[in-house]
Amino acid sequence: MSMDMTTRMFKEEGWIRKQCPKCGKFFWTLDPDRETCGDPPCDEYQFIGKPGIPRKYTLDEMREKFLSFFEKHGHGRVKRYPVLPRWRDDVLLVGASIMDFQPWVISGEADPPANPLTISQPSIRFTDIDNVGITGRHFTIFEMMAHHAFNYPEKPIYWMDETVELAFEFFTKELKMKPEDITFKENPWAGGGNAGPAFEVLYRGLEVATLVFMQYKKAPENADPSQVVEIKGDYYVPMETRVVDTGYGLERLVWMSQGTPTAYDAVLGYVVEPLKKMAGVEKIDERILMENSRLAGMFDIEDMGDLRYLREQVAKRVGISVEELEKAVRPYELIYAIADHTKALTFMLADGVIPSNVKAGYLARLLIRKSIRHLRELGLEIPLAEIVAMHIKELSPTFPEFKEMEEVILDIVNVEEKRYQETLRRGSDLVKREIAKLKKKGINELPLEKLILFYESHGLTPEIVAEVAQEEGIKVEIPDNFYTLVAKQAEKTEKKTAGEYVVDFELVKDLPETRTLYYEDPFMREFDAEVLRVIEDWVVLNQTAFYPEGGGQPYDTGVLVVDGEEVKVTEVQKVGKVILHRVERPEPFKPGAKVHGRLAWERRIQHMRHHTGTHVLMGALVRVLGKHVWQAGSQLHTDWARLDISHYKRITEEELREIERLANRVVMENRKVTWEWLPRTEAEMKYGFRLYQGGVVPGRVIRVLRIEGWDVQACGGTHLPSTGLIGPIKILRTERIQDGVERIIFAAGEAAINWMQETERLLKRTAEIFRVPPEKVPETAERFFNEWKEARKEVEKLRKELAKLLVYELEGKAEKVGEVEFIGAVVEGTMDDLREAANRLRKGNRVVVLISREGHFVVAVGDDVELKAGELARVITSVAGGGGGGRKELAQGRIKNPLKAEEAMAEVKKSLG
Numbered sequence: 001m002s003m004d005m006t007t008r009m010f011k012e013e014g015w016i017r018k019q020c021p022k023c024g025k026f027f028w029t030l031d032p033d034r035e036t037c038g039d040p041p042c043d044e045y046q047f048i049g050k051p052g053i054p055r056k057y058t059l060d061e062m063r064e065k066f067l068s069f070f071e072k073h074g075h076g077r078v079k080r081y082p083v084l085p086r087w088r089d090d091v092l093l094v095g096a097s098i099m100d101f102q103p104w105v106i107s108g109e110a111d112p113p114a115n116p117l118t119i120s121q122p123s124i125r126f127t128d129i130d131n132v133g134i135t136g137r138h139f140t141i142f143e144m145m146a147h148h149a150f151n152y153p154e155k156p157i158y159w160m161d162e163t164v165e166l167a168f169e170f171f172t173k174e175l176k177m178k179p180e181d182i183t184f185k186e187n188p189w190a191g192g193g194n195a196g197p198a199f200e201v202l203y204r205g206l207e208v209a210t211l212v213f214m215q216y217k218k219a220p221e222n223a224d225p226s227q228v229v230e231i232k233g234d235y236y237v238p239m240e241t242r243v244v245d246t247g248y249g250l251e252r253l254v255w256m257s258q259g260t261p262t263a264y265d266a267v268l269g270y271v272v273e274p275l276k277k278m279a280g281v282e283k284i285d286e287r288i289l290m291e292n293s294r295l296a297g298m299f300d301i302e303d304m305g306d307l308r309y310l311r312e313q314v315a316k317r318v319g320i321s322v323e324e325l326e327k328a329v330r331p332y333e334l335i336y337a338i339a340d341h342t343k344a345l346t347f348m349l350a351d352g353v354i355p356s357n358v359k360a361g362y363l364a365r366l367l368i369r370k371s372i373r374h375l376r377e378l379g380l381e382i383p384l385a386e387i388v389a390m391h392i393k394e395l396s397p398t399f400p401e402f403k404e405m406e407e408v409i410l411d412i413v414n415v416e417e418k419r420y421q422e423t424l425r426r427g428s429d430l431v432k433r434e435i436a437k438l439k440k441k442g443i444n445e446l447p448l449e450k451l452i453l454f455y456e457s458h459g460l461t462p463e464i465v466a467e468v469a470q471e472e473g474i475k476v477e478i479p480d481n482f483y484t485l486v487a488k489q490a491e492k493t494e495k496k497t498a499g500e501y502v503v504d505f506e507l508v509k510d511l512p513e514t515r516t517l518y519y520e521d522p523f524m525r526e527f528d529a530e531v532l533r534v535i536e537d538w539v540v541l542n543q544t545a546f547y548p549e550g551g552g553q554p555y556d557t558g559v560l561v562v563d564g565e566e567v568k569v570t571e572v573q574k575v576g577k578v579i580l581h582r583v584e585r586p587e588p589f590k591p592g593a594k595v596h597g598r599l600a601w602e603r604r605i606q607h608m609r610h611h612t613g614t615h616v617l618m619g620a621l622v623r624v625l626g627k628h629v630w631q632a633g634s635q636l637h638t639d640w641a642r643l644d645i646s647h648y649k650r651i652t653e654e655e656l657r658e659i660e661r662l663a664n665r666v667v668m669e670n671r672k673v674t675w676e677w678l679p680r681t682e683a684e685m686k687y688g689f690r691l692y693q694g695g696v697v698p699g700r701v702i703r704v705l706r707i708e709g710w711d712v713q714a715c716g717g718t719h720l721p722s723t724g725l726i727g728p729i730k731i732l733r734t735e736r737i738q739d740g741v742e743r744i745i746f747a748a749g750e751a752a753i754n755w756m757q758e759t760e761r762l763l764k765r766t767a768e769i770f771r772v773p774p775e776k777v778p779e780t781a782e783r784f785f786n787e788w789k790e791a792r793k794e795v796e797k798l799r800k801e802l803a804k805l806l807v808y809e810l811e812g813k814a815e816k817v818g819e820v821e822f823i824g825a826v827v828e829g830t831m832d833d834l835r836e837a838a839n840r841l842r843k844g845n846r847v848v849v850l851i852s853r854e855g856h857f858v859v860a861v862g863d864d865v866e867l868k869a870g871e872l873a874r875v876i877t878s879v880a881g882g883g884g885g886g887r888k889e890l891a892q893g894r895i896k897n898p899l900k901a902e903e904a905m906a907e908v909k910k911s912l913g
Contacts, residue, residue, distance in 0.1 A: 005186050005197055008161040009168060020185075027185040027202075038183040038202035041298040045205040048290045051259035052204045054176045059143075059267055060398055062254050063120045066145045069174050073166060075147050076114020080399075082351035083124050083141075084360055086692040087684070092360045093348070097121035097146040098214075098245045102192065106214075108152060108241055109700045110680035116149040116157050120250060122347050126363060126487035129370075130480055131301050133337030136262035136293030140367070141344035143250035151242040160197075163211050163244050167201055175253070177203055184211075188231050193218050194239070195231040205297065208252055214243040261289035264336040270394045271339040271387060279378045281331040288328060291317045303480050334374040338387065341367040341374075346391040349409045350402050352628050354646040355416050356740030357456070363487060368416050370483060373461050385413040408626040412648045427460040431468040438474065445475040455486060502573045502580060503535050513577035515543035518556075519703075522608065522718045525601050531562075531593045538573075538580040539589050545599060546581060548574040551694060552634040553611055553717040558599040562588045569597075603638055604718070606751060610641040611717045612673060612707075613663075613726045613748035618693060619711035620662040621645055621744075624655055631693040632741050639751045640732065647742045651734050663729045670724030671708040675715075677701045687712045728752045803833055807840045814846070817912045820865060821846040824905040826853065834858040835892065842889065847872065849908050855882065855898040859891045859908075867912075875911055879904040 005026075009015065015028045020037035027037040036042040046052070057065065071077050081100040083093055088103065097119055104110035123144045131138040147166065149157040164184065171177045182203050189198035195216045201209040216236035219228050227237045255263040264272060275281075292314050301307050308322075315325045345367045348360065355365040372384055389410060396403040434450065446469055454460040466476040479485065511532055517524050529541040539560065546569060549555040555572035560583060567589075571582040583589065614634050622629050625647055633644040651659075683691055683704050690712060691697075691704065697714040705715040707723060720726060727749035737743045747755045767774045770781070806827060814823050823841055827834070827850055834850045835858055841848045842860035849872070851857040857876055859869045869891035873884040877893060880900035884893015895904065 005160070005199070007164045009165050010184075015184075025185055025187060027183045028199075029180075029183045031180040034180075034183070037185045038181075038205065039185055039200065039207060040205055043202075043205045045294045045297045047204045047206065047256050047259050048261060048293055049259055049286075051257055052177060052181070052206075053253070053257035055257065057254050057257040059250060059254055062257070063143065063145065063250055063398075065174060066170065066248065066250075066253075067118050067120060069170050070116075070118035070147045070166070075116045075118040078113050078117045078119040080119065080121055082689055083122055083347050084351045084353050086689040087696060089696050092363065093124045094121065095123050095125045096247060097123070097144045098148065098243070098247075099123075099192075101148065101150075101243075104680055104700075105150060106194075106239075106241055106243060111682075112148070112150050113681055113685055116147060116244070118145075118147045120145045124344050124347070124363075126366075127484060129366075129483045129487060132340050133264070133333040133335075134307070135296035135301060136264070136289070137252070137255075137297060139251060139263070139340050139344075141340065141347060145248040145250050146246050147244070148246070149244040151244075153240050157244075159242065159244065160213055163213070163246065164199065167209055167211060167246070167248075171201070171203070171208070175257070189214075190232045190234060190236075194243075195234070195236050196245075203256065206252055206256060207249070208256065209246060209248040212245040212247075214245045215239055261286050262293050262336065264339060265289075268336070268339040268343065271342070271390050272335055274390065275335045275338065275378075275380075275387070276331075278382065279331060279335065279380050281335065281378075282328075284328045284332070285318070288314065288318050288320075288325065289332065292329060301480075307480065331378060334378050338371050338374045341371045342384065342387045343391050343395075345371070345413075346388055346395065346402060346409065349388075349412055349628070350399070350405050352630050352646065354628060354648050354740040355412065356738070358739070361740050365416065366483060366487065368413065369420055369461055372417060372420055373463055383414065384417050385410040388413050405627055408628050412628070415649055423458065423460065424464060427454070427458055427464065428468045430454075430458060431460065431465050432472060435469060435472045435474050439472075444473075445477065448477070448479065451476070451478070451482070452486060502582075503538055503575060505575055507535055508533070508540065508575050508578040508580070511540060511578050512542070514541065514579040516579075517543055517545040518547050518718050521545075522720070525599050527597050529595055529597060531589050531591055531595060533591055534586055534589050535580070537582055537584075537586045539583055539586065540578055540580055541595065541597075544572075544579050544581070545597060546572045546579070547604070547607075547718050548572045548579050550574060551716050552614075553607055553636050556599050556604050556607075558597065560589075561596040561598070562593055606638040606749060607636050608718050608720050609726045609749035610636040610747075610751070611715075612719045612723065613729050613746070614641060614643050615673075615705065615707055615711045615713060615715070615719075616663050616666050616723055616726065617643060617659070617729060617744070617746060618645075618713075619666065619707065620659045623662060624659045625651065634694065639754065640745055640747045643744045643746070644737060644741055645744065646740055648740060650736060651742055651744075656731055656734065660729065660731050666707070666710055667723045667726050667729060670722050671710060672722055673705070673707050673719050674721075675703055675705045675719065678704050683714065728756075730755055799829075799833060800836075802829070803836045803840075806833070806837050810837065810841060810848075810850075817909055819845070820912050822849075822909060822912060823847075824849045824909065826851050826901045826905075828853060831856045831858075831892065835890075838890070847908075847912060849876070849905055851876075851895065851898075851901040851905065853898060855880075855895045855901075857884065857893055857895060857901075859886075861889050863889070872908055872911070875908050876904040879907045 010028050015030055016032060017026055017028055019026050020042055022036055022042040025037055067077050081094060085091055085094050085099060091099065100121060101112060105112045120143045122141060124141050126140060128138040129140055132140055151157050151159065171182060172179050182201065184199040184201055187198055187200050189196060189212045194214045196213045198210060198212040200207050201211065215238060216229060217239045219235040219237045223237050228235050251263050251267045255266040258266040260266045295313050296310055301310065311322050311325055315322045345364060348364045353360045353364045355361050355368060368384060392402045392406050451462045451465060454465050455462065462478040462482055466478060469476045517527050524545045527545045529543050531539060532542055533540045546556045546558065547553065558569050559566045560569055565588055568584040569581050570584060573580050618631060630646045632646050635642050680700060680702055683702055691714045693713045694715060702714045703716055704712060705719060706712045729746060729748045730752040732745045732747060732755060735743045763774050763777060767777050770777060772780045810823050810825055813825060814821050829852055834852055834856055838848050838850055838858040838860040842862055844862045845864045846862045847865060848860040859872045861867055861869045868888045870885050873886065873891035873893050877883055877895060881896030882894045884891060886892055
């Protein structure tokens with residue numbers, strides 16, 4: 001793709017465009033003697049040990065320097081977005097600042113919070129997780145500082161000239177970098193369905209920023225060929241909105257200013273130093289770490305071969321053996337990885353990720369388990385929560401939300417660590433069983449898919465599996481990019497298929513939007529309307545008070561009266577902006593006909609009580625359990641409703657009582673419930689991302705529902721104008737539906753009263769059976785239960801006595817049959833009694849056959865008898881029917897015909913003689 005990337009600054013300030021002899025890419029420089037582009041592997045890091053910025057910066061200082069510089073240049077400063085992107089459902093975590101503004105701002109469906117804007121966005125990427133700690137530069141969490149400009153068709157802001165000038169001015173005037181050492185390398189960018197020309201800004205061997213000019217989107221099938229451009233093997237067409245998408249590496253710039261051996265030392269010292277002390281890590285020659293970072297910067301470590309090559313090269317440079325090098329750097333690599341992983345974890349948990357086996361929760365659990373594993377390898381016995389607490393303490397001045405959530409964050413980590421220990425205990429048995437199966441098949445290596453399965457289904461890390469396998473003499477090959485592979489699996493989010501409409505969208509797309517009377521007046525029970533179209537048994541009206549199914553709220557039912565005839569409405573759905581009513585008989589409806597609608601009001605009002613009740617309950621859940629609680633789904637019915645929430649452990653009885661009490665207090669306070677339509681960005685800035693409790697809401701304008709001083713959500717359902725109209729709220733039960741998700745089943749209004757009355761009826765009925773007043777039921781039940789337990793013990797004792805008597809009596813019935821002593825009898829008792837007696841009677845040269853009146857039988861054979869008990873059992877069943885079987889010395893079963901017991905016994909006797 002050839003694009004003109006000559007900017008005003010390059011032309012006027014004497015920049016030279018050159019082609020790098022090593023990688024073939026074009027770059028711009030002020031230094032006429034420079035040959036290479038400045039990007040590893042064409043150039044090596046030149047700032048380690050000699051910082052490339054004259055003063056040392058901390059993370060906070062560098063972030064402030066950047067944001068205030070762009071603010072001075074007319075950019076609105078925007079607060080960080082959560083790392084869990086609630087405003088979209090196509091990615092698991094925020095991996096770049098531009099993701100904050102996709103899809104709504106870029107598509108033009110929402111205004112940016114400022115234009116142009118500047119932000120420092122914590123970003124999490126798992127693509128390099130296996131390189132973290134090793135290369136000196138890879139992180140799972142980093143802050144992407146950015147300035148963005150959204151150029152809409154009629155409203156240009158700025159483009160390539162200004163972007164390059166701003167970057168250059170920030171680097172040279174603010175950070176005092178040497179202008180002649182900066183290069184701008186041309187390298188087109190593509191990602192997430194968009195593309196455009198881009199500059200990588202390089203300084204002393206380190207990429208410090210990327211300036212992307214996003215102006216293309218993936219070409220549709222029917223694109224005009226004259227518009228299509230090819231970028232990195234894909235085809236694109238121009239976008240309406242052109243976006244300046246920049247990314248400056250905060251951690252990299254801090255590293256550049258400090259020149260430390262690794263980027264981790266520059267930004268994570270507050271965790272790295274205490275961990276080194278705790279683990280008693282020996283101080284090593286800084287040159288080793290410096291050379292390691294310098295060389296690791298030259299290439300990407302994809303596998304074990306690359307890592308070995310890196311180790312060999314570093315060892316050669318510092319003059320020690322690979323083994324000595326490995327021993328010296330391994331503890332450092334573990335500490336760096338722990339520091340990074342726990343920081344990413346702190347952000348994830350503070351932003352509401354709950355560890356689980358799916359999606360982002362899965363990635364949080366991966367970080368927890370990998371960190372615990374590293375601590376184990378270092379020989380450190382400290383709880384992981386202690387390290388997370390170090391991050392909270394250090395980062396809270398900048399991110400006060402960490403301090404607010406501290407208790408919950410640390411509790412989640414502790415609960416997860418306990419779970420992990422249990423998993424390990426259970427897991428080693430599981431692995432042993434699997435290995436036994438492999439050995440049977442003559443396989444002596446554990447396949448990779450088994451390793452992944454152990455991890456995904458049982459949370460067993462490959463290192464643990466390998467440990468167990470080694471003891472059992474089985475080989476395990478762990479790929480170096482194991483966690484990257486696993487994270488990739490988790491990040492494959494399911495593609496949403498377009499909704500199946502009840503009727504084809506094409507049949508209604510030309511119709512006007514149906515006027516929604518249920519929003520104008522949620523208490524409207526009757527209305528007049530005109531028929532616009534009839535499609536099979538669906539009727540479209542110009543306006544309606546019938547609510548179509550959506551957002552967890554079921555559709556309304558009722559009747560439509562046409563020409564004095566009542567026709568039942570059995571279902572209501574929405575296609576695009578058109579509402580369709582399914583009717584029992586479509587014949588009476590003709591376009592243009594006037595109709596009168598009547599809702600089944602009891603059904604609708606219960607849905608409204610439950611819907612407003614869900615919002616009241618949500619407010620109570622967050623206040624009692626913590627801010628990590630988010631709605632994970634809800635469904636309303638007339639007689640009950642369910643609300644699913646993200647939570648990391650079971651809700652206790654006390655918590656439930658408190659939640660119920662709070663919810664009912666808000667009902668009794670009769671708080672106002674109001675709603676308004678707001679532009680998306682305005683709503684987000686006013687209320688934050690809590691808006692998206694019920695999931696992502698499409699559209700430029702969203703309907704925001706507020707319960708005064710209690711709860712705010714984007715919601716399209718019908719609601720009551722005040723909480724008092726909900727009536728009582730009763731939590732019926734809770735259940736754990738999946739890892740990290742609790743389900744709360746509750747009832748409101750009449751449904752709650754029905755439930756209370758039913759419970760009371762059951763209690764009264766129980767009291768009548770026990771013949772005591774209701775308040776005495778618990779202690780009476782307990783007394784009866786204890787008496788029953790005692791009686792059972794007594795029965796058991798008597799049965800044992802009877803068994804002794806039975807054995808005593810049967811001993812006297814022994815008779816000789818050929819060489820064998822034989823005892824055969826039809827007796828009273830259960831299968832257990834028969835087994836007990838037979839076991840006591842069994843000895844040396846004796847065969848015992850006991851058959852009960854119910855038809856159970858037991859055969860016991862002494863050790864000196866040639867015959868097997870199972871064979872004799874078959875003799876019995878061949879005579880009396882039924883089935884049974886067992887070991888050599890003991891068999892049991894049941895006969896079909898107890899009347900043939902004596903006959904069967906005689907047959908056994910015959911077979912002995």
